[in-house]
Amino acid sequence: MASEAHDLQELRRSASLATKVFVQRDYSDGTLCQFQTKFPLELDSRLERQLFEETVKTLNGFYAEAEKIGGSSYLEGCLACATAYFIFLCMETHYEKVLKKIAKYIQEQNEQVYAPRGLLLTDPVERGMRVIEISIYEDRCSSRSTSSSSSGGGGGR
């Protein structure tokens, strides 16, 4: 896990950030955390539509699972209330468990799908659950880099 994180760091170091795309929230289902599956045009040349849609739909599925109102969430709520919420000192909430799953999924997607295409997904939880940030990199080391002028900027960005 540490080495894969290190690879993503390498990607950042060797590439320069071209632009960022923000996938906004979709509120048609109320205040549930869902993201729009509309494909951003900036990614047109980089990523296949169905890959993007699959990622967003899976994320939406995770968030729906986290916020699901049902027997288990009520049980958790009632148990927590009965213990004056001290039980959360010992155990994680269901939501937190799902957020960990989401973080793992995003890491996998980055390694398998996005990093090879010079893209990087940022976990929405780091952006206040407002957006899915997708960073688009121009790889200045590779001979395929399209715009050498933009890659002239040194260091990081």
Add this chain to the structure above:
Amino acid sequence: MSVMVVRKKAMRKWEKLPGRNTFCCDGRIMMARQKGIFYLTLFLILGTCALFFAFECRYLAVQLSPAIPVFAVVLFLFAMAMLLRTSFSDPGVIPRALPDEAAFIEMEIEATNGTVPQGQRPPPRIKNFQINNQIVKLKYCYTCKIFRPPRASHCSICDNCVERFDHHCPWVGNCVGKRNYRYFYLFILSLSLLTIYIFTFNIVYVALKSLKIGFLNTLKETPGTYLSPPHGAYLPFRPLCPVVGLTGFHTFLVALNQTTNEDIKGAWTGKNRVQNPYSHGNIVKNCCEVLCGPLPPSVLDRRGILQQEESSAQGDSSTRGPSTQEPGALEKSSTQEPGAAQVLSAQAVGSTREGSSSPTRQSAVPMLPLSPTGMPEETQPSAVELPAQTRDDGPTEH
């Protein structure tokens, strides 16, 4: 030979968070800036309970049952726990947009509205969404530079957008929003029960004692009851009506899945027969969702380590590239950030992403001079009381 290494304490994100909150215990506790009334609340609860335990309880435990003080203690501890939980937790603050995101949204807005000629007012920044066959308008917050989610509102006292904003409560010293509404409700409920309990047993105590030693002598003996006659109000009775009334009001809101903010603005009543799209139509379901629903964790990440931007001018090879937030991962990966490196060029700027200088509030016109004075529990509007103004961000005027 000793080498002096000055280890600079890593800066945590709460130190650079915009907004008007105060943080304690290295970011674990989050409150509003004005805490005076919160201390008053603590004093009133602790004072009343102390008097009750010190005087009435000893007599009643012997004369009636030892279960009386035991139950009082349990109620008291529960109420205090809920109060502290409400006061110290993140109500559901939405972090402000980072510069990239804000710029992206601005571009989108301009694309939708087109460029506005000089001298003309730009159209209001509103997005429409349809939720459950209702059109819900999302307003743009000029301070946080985001389109506020439905039911979110910007608290002018804390200067933050809060999800499912209910109200800013000076009595608990914090906003009441999505993440701490259930604690707030349980607090006022348990406090009502506690107040009723103490009040009832005070009457029982006075009655029992009066039978033995007479009413006037009883008043002389116990300060708790003694304080009441000059004011014509029994000491525990004073907070009883407002707190019980407030509990009733919030029970009504919970049953309808509404917030105080929506109720005061009349969002779902009156004209156009607009219905609350968030209500399940069933009281039990609404109560279950509000009080027992899933609890989202705080997205503020107050205790994350702030990435120090090292000066890149010296060709420092350890530049971390685009400064994305990775609080969990990089907090542990000390390979990236050896303590000594922090000494060298830890720019106090810290993360520029955080928008460390709090952005000036651009909306000059407060939309509606709504100042629900916090709670119906104030029987007399006191000068100390801070109007719980929810700034509705008058950008519709702009």
